[in-house]
Amino acid sequence: MPDARGKLPLAEILQILAGGQLPLRFTAYDGSFAGPVDASLGLELKTPRGTTYLATGRGDLGLARAYISGDLEMHGVHPGDPYELLKALASELVFKLPPPRVTATIIRSIGARNLRPIAPPPQEAQPRWRRAVGGLRHGKTRDASAIHHHYDVSNTFYEWVLGPSMTYTCACYPHPGATLNEAQENKYRLVFEKLRLKPGDRLLDVGCGWGGMVRYAARRGVTATGVTLSAAQTAWAQRAIVEEGLTDLAEVRYGDYRDIAETGFDAVSSIGLLEHIGVRNYPSYFGFLQSRLRPGGLLLNHCITRPDNQSEASTRGFIDRYVFPDGELTGSGRIICAAQDMGLEVVHEENLRQHYALTLRDWGANLVEHWDEAVAEVGLQTAKVWGVYMAGSRLAFETGGIQLHQILAVKPDAGANGLPLRPWWTP
Structure with a gap:
């Protein structure tokens, strides 16, 4: 439920986007949590920067940025082989677009500041259009x-x-x-x-x-x-x-x-x-x-x-x-x-x-x-x-x-x- 300012907790936002079906435990830096209490696998969103990465990255890019930068942690798996967690996400997590009014509430809850793209982790290569300065693709x-x-x-x-x-x-x-x-x-x-x-x-x-x-x-x-x-x-x-x-x-x-x-x-x-x-x-x-x-x-x-x-x-x-x-x-x-x-x-x-x-x-x-x-x-x-x-x-x-x-x-x-x-x- 929204708080007094009409904003939703981060965990509730994820729960809404997942259609109420989270296959793992999710906790966030704002103190919110969602998903099965006894889940063996979990994600922990640790910083506002992680929220920005998740909100602005296309597809799997936002998740990767947040994880690689340390703003999102995986629990229940070894970082060298997070296969079981990725399998759970791929097989059970299906994002659904909520109604326009709910979408507007989600955007307001995340905040304009967290919706502005920021510099990615240094391990990330430039987007393809920027690589053009290095020559034609496959030259x-x-x-x-x-x-x-x-x-x-x-x-x-x-x-x-x-x-x-x-x-x-x-x-x-x-x-x-x-x-x-x-x-x-x-x-x-x-x-x-x-x-x-x-x-x-x-x-x-x-x-x-x-x-x-x-x-x-x-x-x-x-x-x-x-x-x-x-x-x-x-x-x-x-x-x-x-x-x-x-x-x-x-x-x-x-x-x-x-x-x-x-x-x-x-x-x-x-x-x-x-x-x-x-x-x-x-x-x-x-x-x-x-x-x-x-x-x-x-x-x-x-x-x-x-x-x-x-x-x-x-x-x-x-x-x-x-x-x-x-x-x-x-x-x-x-x-x-x-x-x-x-x-x-x-x-x-x-x-x-x-x-x-x-x-x-x-x-x-x-x-x-x-x-x-x-x-x-x-x-x-x-x-x-x-x-x-x-x-x-x-x-x-x-x-x-x-x-x-x-x-x-x-x-x-x-x-x-x-x-x-x-x-x-x-x-």
Whole structure:
């Protein structure tokens, strides 16, 4: 009920917006509270600044700002893996627009001061229109800046989260009880077999990360060249190549994949790069990779996708500002069409959505295990970004909101592709 000034308590405002159905306990700095008393999960709004973030942020952006800045606390979960709380919010909390008179009361209760946008936490990237000063979206300069934002956080931090494989892409679990490291090794095995690689072949791995695929192939006699826009990844990968004694076969370069001059590769792997390319650039992307293959060569594209081909390609909100600036997702159908239009023959595709949910589960567990070290390495706010990002992504993969497709294509050789009649790899 409104107080003597006609203003509603903050908890009551949330209760109204949630249609009276709060799945967790909510408490606010004004002394108000709502939701089940015995709830194991809770949110605590600690400051007026948090109210401003919540009221002015679009979609999940306001919640992220308030949480990352420390103005909103989550209770009942570890900050390294707030999966259960996000799951409760996503599955049970449905916001409803109240009648105009109630809406006016809510606005008056929040106050004009709290409805004026304020500076976001420093971890937030600029909105897309402001990034234009860094060059056109998906131009080489701006792409390098976007990659630096996400991948040059700290190699030590990534070692704690990703584990021994240092692989930051979806694993492939051979059985439910497999470890993360076993699943990542199995993913590289799957890619290697799909590409029909054998000793003496040449592999180009674009967006190679810390060189996991490059080193896997080189250990099996393949001459492998990787390229990444992350200086930190390049340094780590080059050191690992030397330590494993693979310098005669493996190479990781710092640079843009579009600067690769060599051609005639037997295979090209792109594992987790397409998300950074931009949908309008798919023709040039697939055209370039096709031009680097020999006739009969194979391309495997592994990337996150949307469950349909109609929704907007651009990513907005929390993911764009805190995780993958300029990232874009679309459906597997549009990706397949783009590859076909560039003269590639698509021979197989599969969805590894459930495997990515398991991968994120294990990355979250690693962050929890190394939480204190992670906070000391990158700071509390950045560590919280990663906890929310991985837990939210896990939930999205579990529910089908996003997917992961591997698409295998061949560069035809005078109309023939020279491939076996049926899939030749072990699932």
